[in-house]
Amino acid sequence: MSIQPLLKIENLVKHFHVRLGAFGERAATVYALDNVNLEIMEGETLSLVGESGCGKSTTGFTILNLYKATSGRVIYKGQDLATLGEKQMRPFRRDLQIVFQDPYSTLNPRMTAGEAIGEPMLFHKLCTKAELKDKVATLLTDVGLPTRFAQRYPHELSGGQRQRVVIARALACQPKFIVCDEAISALDVSIQAQIINLLLDLQEKYGLTYLFIAHDLAVVRHISTRVGVMYLGRLAELASREELFDNPLHPYTRALLSAVPETDPALERSRTRQILQGDVPSPLNPPSGCRFHTRCPIAMDVCGKTVPDWKEAKPGHLVACHAVNTGVDA
Numbered sequence: 001m002s003i004q005p006l007l008k009i010e011n012l013v014k015h016f017h018v019r020l021g022a023f024g025e026r027a028a029t030v031y032a033l034d035n036v037n038l039e040i041m042e043g044e045t046l047s048l049v050g051e052s053g054c055g056k057s058t059t060g061f062t063i064l065n066l067y068k069a070t071s072g073r074v075i076y077k078g079q080d081l082a083t084l085g086e087k088q089m090r091p092f093r094r095d096l097q098i099v100f101q102d103p104y105s106t107l108n109p110r111m112t113a114g115e116a117i118g119e120p121m122l123f124h125k126l127c128t129k130a131e132l133k134d135k136v137a138t139l140l141t142d143v144g145l146p147t148r149f150a151q152r153y154p155h156e157l158s159g160g161q162r163q164r165v166v167i168a169r170a171l172a173c174q175p176k177f178i179v180c181d182e183a184i185s186a187l188d189v190s191i192q193a194q195i196i197n198l199l200l201d202l203q204e205k206y207g208l209t210y211l212f213i214a215h216d217l218a219v220v221r222h223i224s225t226r227v228g229v230m231y232l233g234r235l236a237e238l239a240s241r242e243e244l245f246d247n248p249l250h251p252y253t254r255a256l257l258s259a260v261p262e263t264d265p266a267l268e269r270s271r272t273r274q275i276l277q278g279d280v281p282s283p284l285n286p287p288s289g290c291r292f293h294t295r296c297p298i299a300m301d302v303c304g305k306t307v308p309d310w311k312e313a314k315p316g317h318l319v320a321c322h323a324v325n326t327g328v329d330a
């Protein structure tokens, strides 16, 4: 694997301006992402984990410029994507793809699998109409589907087969980078394993880089090169998979890893809540200082006052925690 960054994310901020109240009479701001700094290396799988609402999907969407960044930079091929309008983004769209959780809502019910896979190839002029059938057949084979499935509509496919079509459609663009946003979460456990293996095979074959957004820590442990832990719009910790799971430094990461992974997300949330004293505070009014201090079992005075630096505790192991900064064993 190359150690070149494919994407550099610098001080990325995303705020949503929303209206609250029965008649939308109150304006408010959702502080969804706050100063996220990240390098995504060519050929790696970088996973983002954290409780629901911590900003994982917003990170993916803002990197792809599907959400306009409030501030900050997303550097790709020497260009800051965050400053580009939709037309200027077009040449980059091909390289940067996304696969969502629910393949049914991603696919047009009136398009066959073959049409869905072929559409981006024609749009980006990656092949002629005459070549299309063969190209679609190759992509279907790549994702482990029989070529005759080109004629099938989404409702004629199982959930796993639909997700394979969605992956083939993303691959049709010959991408460099794919955001997998809970791409396996809606599938049966046995199918999840097949799709994970498919993603890993395709990564090797085409040198793909993944940003993998997931709840399931066992899956994250299986597939990641590095793992970032998010809390209320900020990165709490980032390290190689081995380092993060074997030697977590941030008290939030420790709590998250000690919560027994549950198949039912509601159960997992309640277990995390038991360990972490209460619910995640609202991103409409996030705590000052370290956003985690209100739930942290080892919070100190400084934690409520000052945002901890994002610093390298060990080579390649970054963490934002005052306790780690001051040498206190978190």
Ligand SMILES: Nc1ncnc2c1ncn2[C@@H]1O[C@H](COP(=O)(O)OP(=O)(O)OP(=O)(O)O)[C@@H](O)[C@H]1O
Pocket: 016, 018, 030, 031, 032, 050, 051, 052, 053, 054, 055, 056, 057, 058, 059, 283
């Ligand atoms: N389009 C939007 N408008 C307003 N608020 C939004 C929008 N998209 C996300 N948010 C808010 O931003 C915060 C981060 O949401 P996000 O979906 O990124 O979290 P997540 O970690 O991906 O959660 P989950 O694991 O549940 O998907 C949440 O408070 C969410 O309600």
